[in-house]
Amino acid sequence: MRTINTIDSYAYESRIKGINPGLKAIVAMAALLFCIGTGDVLVSVSVFLSMGIITIFMGGLSVWKYLALLKIPVTFLILGTAAIVVGISHVPAGRFYITMPGFYLYLSDGGAALAARLILKAMAAVSAMYMLVLSTPASEIINLLGKLHVPKLISELMNLIYRFIFVMMDVQIHMKQAAESRLGYHNFLTSCRSFGGIGANLFMVSLKKAGVYYDAMTARCYEGELLFLEEERPVKTKEAAAAAGYLAFLLLLWLL
Amino acid sequence: MSKKEKSIMKLATAFALTFGIVPSAFAMHIMEGYLPVGYCIAWGAVCVPFLIAGFFSIQKTLRENRKAITVLAMSGAFVFVLSSLKIPSVTGSCSHMTGTGLGAILFGPSAVSILGIIVLIFQAVLLAHGGLTTLGANTFSMAIAGPFVSFGIYRLCKALKVNKMAAVFLAATLGDLFTYCVTSFQLALAYPSEIGGVGASAVKFLGVFAPTQLPLAVIEGILTTVIVMTLETYALPELKAIGFTREVK
Numbered sequence: 001m002r003t004i005n006t007i008d009s010y011a012y013e014s015r016i017k018g019i020n021p022g023l024k025a026i027v028a029m030a031a032l033l034f035c036i037g038t039g040d041v042l043v044s045v046s047v048f049l050s051m052g053i054i055t056i057f058m059g060g061l062s063v064w065k066y067l068a069l070l071k072i073p074v075t076f077l078i079l080g081t082a083a084i085v086v087g088i089s090h091v092p093a094g095r096f097y098i099t100m101p102g103f104y105l106y107l108s109d110g111g112a113a114l115a116a117r118l119i120l121k122a123m124a125a126v127s128a129m130y131m132l133v134l135s136t137p138a139s140e141i142i143n144l145l146g147k148l149h150v151p152k153l154i155s156e157l158m159n160l161i162y163r164f165i166f167v168m169m170d171v172q173i174h175m176k177q178a179a180e181s182r183l184g185y186h187n188f189l190t191s192c193r194s195f196g197g198i199g200a201n202l203f204m205v206s207l208k209k210a211g212v213y214y215d216a217m218t219a220r221c222y223e224g225e226l227l228f229l230e231e232e233r234p235v236k237t238k239e240a241a242a243a244a245g246y247l248a249f250l251l252l253l254w255l256l
Numbered sequence: 257m258s259k260k261e262k263s264i265m266k267l268a269t270a271f272a273l274t275f276g277i278v279p280s281a282f283a284m285h286i287m288e289g290y291l292p293v294g295y296c297i298a299w300g301a302v303c304v305p306f307l308i309a310g311f312f313s314i315q316k317t318l319r320e321n322r323k324a325i326t327v328l329a330m331s332g333a334f335v336f337v338l339s340s341l342k343i344p345s346v347t348g349s350c351s352h353m354t355g356t357g358l359g360a361i362l363f364g365p366s367a368v369s370i371l372g373i374i375v376l377i378f379q380a381v382l383l384a385h386g387g388l389t390t391l392g393a394n395t396f397s398m399a400i401a402g403p404f405v406s407f408g409i410y411r412l413c414k415a416l417k418v419n420k421m422a423a424v425f426l427a428a429t430l431g432d433l434f435t436y437c438v439t440s441f442q443l444a445l446a447y448p449s450e451i452g453g454v455g456a457s458a459v460k461f462l463g464v465f466a467p468t469q470l471p472l473a474v475i476e477g478i479l480t481t482v483i484v485m486t487l488e489t490y491a492l493p494e495l496k497a498i499g500f501t502r503e504v505k
Contacts, residue, residue, distance in 0.1 A: 007382050032389060037293050072384045073287040079468075080290065080443060083460040089451045108450050118290070125289020129388055133381045141381060153315060158374050160329030161336065165378065168330075168337040191344030192475070196482025199338055199358075203487060206334045207494045210326040217326070224322060 005169075007069070007133060014135040015060040020235045021140040022147070027243045028132035031250065035124040038254050039117060044124040046253060050246070051127040059135050066130075073126055081119060085111040138162050143230055156226045164206070164213075171205050172198065284354075284439050284469060285379065285394055288387025295446045300392025303373070306400045310369035317367070332371040335359050336378055343475055351468065353476045354435060357428030358483060360403035361410050362495075372399020397438040406431030424484045429477030436469040437462065 011017065016024070031047045055061055087108040098105050133141075139162060146155040175198045179185065184194035217226075291299075317324050338355040355375075359368040373395045380386045386394045406427040413423030444458035487495055 007384060029388070032289065033293065036289050036291070036296075036389060039292075069384060076285070076287045076290075079464045080287075080461070083443070083457070083464040084447050086460065087449050087451060088456060088460055088463075110450070114447075122287055122289040125387070125389065126287065126384075129288045129380070130384070133384070138378065138381050151311065153311070153318070154370070154374070157314075157325070157329055157332065157370075158377070160326065161332040161374055162378065164330055164333035165336050165382075168333045169340075172337055172341070185344070188344055192478055193482060195341070195344055196479050197486055199479065199483040200486030200490070202337065203334055203483070204491045204494055206330040207327060207491075210330040211323075213330075214323050214326040 006065070008138065010061055010065070010134050011137045013060070016054070016058050016135045017137070018233060019135070019239055020233045021136045021144055023235050023239060023243055024132055024136055025141070025144055027246065028128045030247050031128040031131075032125050034247075034250050034254065035121050035128065039121055040254050041117060041120060043250060043254050044117075044120040047250065048120070048124040048127050051124070051131040055127070055131050055134050059131075061134060066134075069130060069134075070123070070126065073122070077119060077122060081115045084108075084118065085115045087111070139228070143228075152225075159226060159228060164209075167209065168202060168206055172202055175201060284397070284436055284465065285376075285386035286390040286439060286442065288380070288390060290387075291390050291393055291442075291446050293389075295442070296389045296392055298392075299396050299442065303369075303392055303395045303400060306366075306369045307373060307395075310366045313364075313366040314370055328367070328371070331359070331363055331367075332374055335371060336375045339375065339379070340383060343472075343479065351472050351475075353472070353479060354398055354402065354432060356398055356403045356435070357406040357431040357476065358480045360406040360431065361424060361427060361480075361484065365400075365403045365407040368403040369395075369399050372403065375399075393439075393442050397435050397442060401438045402431040402435035405434040421481050421485060425477040425481045428480035429473045432473035432476045433469070436465060436473065440465060 028051075031051065035044050035047050052066065056063055056066055085107060087106050088103050089106060139159065142155055142158045142162065145158070146152070179194040179198060183190070185191045214222075314328065317328075335355045335358075338358070339352055341352065343351055343353050356368060356372060359371060363371070373391070376386055376391060376394050376399060377388075380388055380391065409430050410423055410427040413426060414420075418426075440461035441454075441458050443461045444454050447457060448454045449457040449460065
C-alpha cells in the first residue's frame with residue numbers, strides 16, 4: 001500500500017514529467033520490446049543502465065528509492081528462475097543431481113545460461129517500464145490509451161477508478177487504524193476477522209460514495225461523458241531527436 | 257556427487273524454499289519482461305473475446321441504468337484496494353489476496369473481466385506488480401480463468417443446495433488455486449524443460465509456487481467468506497442494488 005502512494009507521487013515529482021507522455025511511452029515500449037524480442041545480453045544491459053540513468057539523473061529520483069522499487073519483482077524472479085534452472089525427472093539426469101523421494105532434482109545443462117539471460121532481460125524490461133511509470137502520472141497514461149482508441153467507456157472507467165482508489169485507500173487506512181487501536185490485529189484469527197470486516201465495510205462505504213459521486217456529477221451537468229483537463233505537452237524537436245537517436249543506438253547494438 | 261556437495265545442494269534447496277515463503281508479495285503476477293513476445297501476444301489474443309463480452313455486458317448495464325457507472329468504478333477501486341492490502345498470515349509473510357473470487361461472486365464473471373484488466377493495469381502502473389507486456393497472460397489467469405471458475409463453482413454449489421458460506425469459501429479458494437495453476441501452465445508453456453517438456457515444467461512451477469500459493473488460497477477463501485457474511489448481515493439493500501441477492505434466490 002505504501003508503494004501506490006510512492007510510485008504515484010514520484011511520477012508527479014519527476015523532473016521529466018513535462019516531456020510529452022506519448023514520446024516517453026514510445027521510448028519505453030520500444031526499449032521493452034527490444035529487450036524481450038532480441039534477448040540480447042548487450043541490449044538488456046544497456047537498456048537497464050540507460051533507463052536507470054534517465055530515471056535517476058534526468059527524473060531526479062534518489063538511487064535508494066529506485067533500488068527499493070527494483071526489489072519488488074525479485075521474489076517472482078527468484079522463484080520463477082529456480083524452476084527453470086532446476087529440473088525434475090524419474091531418472092538421474094544432468095551434470096549435477098540430488099535424490100528426492102521418488103524423483104531426481106537436477107541442474108539442467110543450458111538452464112543456468114538461460115536463467116542469467118532471462119534475469120537480465122526481465123530486469124531491463126522492468127527498468128524500461130519504471131522509466132515510464134515513474135515519470136508519467138496515471139491520468140496521462142489513461143489519456144494515452146484514449147488516443148490509442150481504447151473505447152471511451154473503458155478510459156472513463158479507468159479515470160474514475162484511478163480517483164476512487166485514493167478515496168478508498170484513505171477510508172481503509174482509517175478503518176485499519178481504528179481496528180488496530182482496539183487490538184483488532186493482535187493474532188491471526190482476530191486479524192482475519194478484522195480484515196474481513198474492513199473489507200465488507202469498505203464495500204458498503206464504496207457503494208454509498210458511488211451514489212453520492214453520481215449525484216455530484218449530475219449536479220455538474222454529467223450527461224454520459226466525462227471530460228478531463230489535459231495539459232498540452234508538445235514534443236520538442238530536441239527530445240524527439242534524442243529518442244530517435246537512443247532507439248537507433250539500441251538497433252545498432254543489436255545488429256553488431 | 258560427493259557427500260559434501262549433496263549437503264550443500266540440500267542446504268541451497270532449503271534456503272530457496274524458506275526464502276520463497278517469506279516475501280511473497282503478489283507472487284503470481286508474471287513480471288514484466290518474463291514472457292517471450294509471441295506468448296505475450298497469444299495470451300492477449302485469447303483474452304479478447306472475453307473482454308469484448310465483458311465490454312458489451314457493461315455497456316448494456318449502463319444503457320439500462322447510467323448510475324451504474326460510479327458503482328462499477330467503485331467496485332474496480334474496491335477490488336484494487338482489497339488486493340493491495342497485506343493479508344493476515346501465520347508465517348509472517350507479506351501476501352495479498354486477488355479479490356477476483358469475491359468480484360466474480362458479487363458482480364458476475366463478465367463484468368470482472370473488464371474491471372480485472374483495469375485493476376491489473378493499475379497494479380502494474382501504480383504498484384509495479386505484473387507488467388505491461390505480460391498484461392495479456394495475467395488478465396487471462398486472474399481476470400478470466402479464476403473468476404469464471406469461482407462463479408461456476410458458486411453456481412454449482414447453489415444448484416446442489418450446499419451451505420452458502422461453504423459455497424463462497426469453495427468458490428474463492430478454488431478460483432485462486434485455478435489462477436495459480438493457469439499461471440504455472442503459462443510459464444511452463446513458455447519455458448518447457450529439457451526432459452519431460454511442458455508437463456514436467458508445469459510440475460516444477462507448481463511446486464515452486466506451492467508454499468506461498470496454497471496457504472494463500474485458503475486464507476483468501478476464509479477472508480472472502482467473512483466479507484460476504486458481513487455484507488449479508490449489514491448491507492442487504494446494497495447487495496440488492498448490484499443484483500447479488502436476486503441471484504441468491
